[in-house]
Amino acid sequence: MYDTNVECDGESALVVHIRHKLLNYVTQHITADYIQLTEQAVIDLCDHCLVEIPITDPITLTPNPFDSPTGIHGLGPLDPFQEEFQTTPDAIQHIRNFMKSQAGKPMSDRVAFNETSSESYIPVCRPFSPILTSRARRETPRPKPFAPKVLDTLPPSHRDFLTSQGIAPIGVEPILEISFTQDEFLDTKWCLRQEECDAVRLLLNSALTGPTKEYQNRHLNFSSRPDSPPIPSRASEPEFIARKRYAGNGVRESDRLSTIPPIVLPWVNMEDIESNLHQQNMIVVDEASRSSPSPTPSPLSTQEDSLDDHFMESPDTTPPPGPPTKIGIVQIPVVEVIYGKNNPPHIGQGIGLEAVSLAPDIASRALGIADFAKLRAKKIIISVPESLSTSTPNLDRLEEPSRSIPENVYDRNTLHLPFPWNPPNLPHRYMVSMDLVQKQGLVRFLRSRSCSIDLVERDTLAGVDIIIDPKTAIIFTNLLVLPSEFAEVVSKIAQQSWLYSRLLVIFDAYPPAYSFRSKDTCNVPSELFAYSPPVLKALGRLRRDLGISEGCGTKREECLVQYAFADTVEEAAMFARYFGDLAEASDDSQGELWGDRAWLDGDVLEVLRPSALLSFLLLLIFGLEGEQDLAAADGMNRFAAYLILSQIDLAEFLELSAEARVEMFGAFVGIERMMLLNRVIEHRLQTFQSSDWEMESSVVASQGEEWI
Structure with missing residues (x-):
């Protein structure tokens, strides 16, 4: 069970991965984005086909928006609610006595403005007091606290104070507000009537539903595809560390060539003799100090005044600043006689002596039978081994590339x-x-x-x-x-x-x-x-x-x-x-x-050549004149056209019915090819008949005009 779930999860992950990789490519090159296509169709429909209809006459004044729902719902005149303060005369007198209002201007006006000058303002808040020191604060007299009896009479909290004075909140009845939508209240939403729904549905189906495609791409039909095979488990392999391609990788730091010069050669401190040499070399090409041509000579000027300091004389006649230097010539000793040339020739000259032993042979019992017989002056036959053939070393030759066809060229086709x-x-x-x-x-x-x-x-x-x-x-x-x-x-x-x-x-x-x-x-x-x-x-x-x-x-x-x-x-x-x-x-x-x-x-055009009138009719109606024209029809080729015309005349072939053509030549040239050819002939015949009917109607109309 666990393996099945793991396999399903792996397959679903593979499907999601393939969809993520190929979705953008498929929507861009293979299929269309139908969501974007639908949105664009709606936008085009709203812009070009739907027009906003005004609800008022352009030559009349715009009515009050509130008058429309008033007239629709039959509402009467609505008087605004006037809330009046209701109290008793005793309460008013009690408030006046308690507030003790003074006659004259209110306190706010007297504080804000001065009576003597209308432009001078009296500050509402008191002026800032100076900051007192600690000694001044200690010596400043303080007001005496209230008597304990007065503090005990005050209520401890604001709620207790309201309760003691008999002040209670007034109960207000909640106002029920009716919830309604603005479109329904103003009656601005247009609704279809029941008898119009069927007509609109038929119109939308005819406009949005396109013709079905006869051809179906089997590569895009997901239902016909087989299920993906399970991903094979990969065998365990040793992990190899990838090599880098640049030179010197994998070499220890101490074995690199870059570490040899500091060790072998001592460090030489080079002093810059001329630090501004590059600036002097750039004087001629510098934009700031541009070279100027020599001025026009005057009678009082000399040749030295007309020369430019930045250019040499041509030819250069200026003497060198110092004596010329000479290159030292190294004397090679001359050898008159080549060493070894006058040595006497030797028989072993030019023969390698690597395998020659300089140790003398010692006559002993350890010698072989042949050596012992030689010492005894006996003649024996010694089998001389065959001399090893001097074989020249095989030179490494580059293998020529194979001239055969590569295997990857072949496939099942x-x-x-x-x-x-x-x-x-x-x-x-x-x-x-x-x-x-x-x-x-x-x-x-x-x-x-x-x-x-x-x-x-x-x-x-x-x-x-x-x-x-x-x-x-x-x-x-x-x-x-x-x-x-x-x-x-x-x-x-x-x-x-x-x-x-x-x-x-x-x-x-x-x-x-x-x-x-x-x-x-x-x-x-x-x-x-x-x-x-x-x-x-x-x-x-x-x-x-x-x-x-x-x-x-x-x-x-x-x-x-x-x-x-x-x-x-x-x-x-x-x-x-x-x-x-x-x-x-x-x-x-x-x-x-x-x-x-x-x-x-045989030649079809010579053996089975129709008459001139029949050829003209065939060319006029069907556009066919011979083998080449019949081969140019859809699905036909030169061999199939010659096969048909070698057995029957072109006029007789066109006079046959579609079923007779398929029955006579379908087994030889193919049934599908003959059915396609029948459709081509039928289409051309219908085109000719429609054009003939139009021609007859035009002739009848012209004759009627002549009679009139």
């Missing part, structure tokens, strides 16, 4: 040629473009005995080089120029994926000029190594961009794209034949599209 290659028994016939026919070296290998491919030429195939059948095509591209042209290759593959179900991209790992050479010189191995790091990086980006295009919907998901890498021109031709054999093995037409394909030799 990469084709490999079968080994050994067996020449085919039956020939194939493919449709090729004129650009491929110009590569004579490749064409010769395609027509050779090892491939047995017959080529049917077309001026263009709309992006591909070879069409094998209506669902299969081949694209040739050069691997050496892939880093600079991979974006064009990705765009071409994405466009052709909507026309074919299987595509083979053959990467030529040799210079493009080899395809134009003769058969004997074009099959030599290339001296350039095509699988360089930039090329491998471009291959990775190519596969990544194709995956992104498939996720974004620019590439058809049902199209299978495979790759092949050809090191020679012959291998490129073999890959084309091998891919054709795979297409023949997966054929659904029960072999009717294969065989000798004699129907590919």
Whole structure:
């Protein structure tokens, strides 16, 4: 149970981490921020569609705001409450006697103003008293305290004083205030009536609900994704401390080279001879003391007055300030005779004597049998061991880089040629473009005995080089120029994926000029190594961009794209034949599209050419004139168009119903392709009929005007 909770917590933490990392990217590039979109729609609706309606006439005076609720609720005139002080004459007389008010001006007026002068003010508070010393405070007489009897008669607290005088609080009845909202009281809130709710609901649903998308991106559908696998537990590994990259790291402080000079060389105290030398050197380039040209000479001035102190004479004729110095010449002793040149030659000269022992041989019993027989003057046959062959030391040679294809290039969509290659028994016939026919070296290998491919030429195939059948095509591209042209290759593959179900991209790992050479010189191995790091990086980006295009919907998901890498021109031709054999093995037409394909030799426009009037009607209504125009329709390619027109006339094909077209050609060119072609034909026919009806109505209107 604990492991399950830990796994759930880890998965939830992983989900939160992925959402935190990818939420901003998804809301910016993949989906829309619907909260911000809704707020902006409300702001635009309020600014452009809703207008504030005034409740008063602009030519009349604005009424009192309180008059509106008074008239709505039927309130009468409200008299203000006048509170009057009520008391008895005895109480008033008692207060006057107790207060003992004096006649004349009140005390406040007499204190604030002087009667003699209106501008002079009498201070309300008394003046400051001088600070007394401790002796003065002791000698200052104090007033006598109150009698004890008087203090006892006073109440101890204010509450007791009020109780003793009979003063009690007056009970006030609470006033109940009715709570109401301002909008309801003023009747300013507009409310929908019950009969208007349904109409407003239908209007909002039609305005805010957009059309449903037919295409659903499977990468953004979270319900179709499988659950994330559990995170595998990582095996315990020893912890290695990362090295720093700068030199000298890990060396003790005492072993560094920077500590050697202070130890070996004594410290020399250098005195600055000229501390302001840099200031003297900057006199000429200083902005404050700018060099000025020599003034115009006058009759009384000399040549020395016209010279600038900052410039030397040209030529320099000023004598040097001191005697010239000479460089001391070091005398090398001359050796007339090279030492050892006159020594007599020796037989052992130039032979190393490292293994020679200078100890003499001593005749003893410890010698061998051969030495003992030699001393006894006996002749014996001694087997001389074979001399060790003087082997020269092997020099370390740099290993050349491998010329084979790297393993990381291959994946599950990469084709490999079968080994050994067996020449085919039956020939194939493919449709090729004129650009491929110009590569004579490749064409010769395609027509050779090892491939047995017959080529049917077309001026263009709309992006591909070879069409094998209506669902299969081949694209040739050069691997050496892939880093600079991979974006064009990705765009071409994405466009052709909507026309074919299987595509083979053959990467030529040799210079493009080899395809134009003769058969004997074009099959030599290339001296350039095509699988360089930039090329491998471009291959990775190519596969990544194709995956992104498939996720974004620019590439058809049902199209299978495979790759092949050809090191020679012959291998490129073999890959084309091998891919054709795979297409023949997966054929659904029960072999009717294969065989000798004699129907590919004829020309549709000459054999089945319609009349001039019918051609004009076909071009006017459907925009179709022949094979090339039919191949340009949505979902069609050149092979599928030729296959249809080789069996039936274009006019007869257009006269057929949509079900008859699918039944007759759906098994050969594909049911989805025929259904898409039927929609294109139906759309063009509806467009022509609508334009024809408008033309007839305009003609009738013009004739009516003429009769009038």
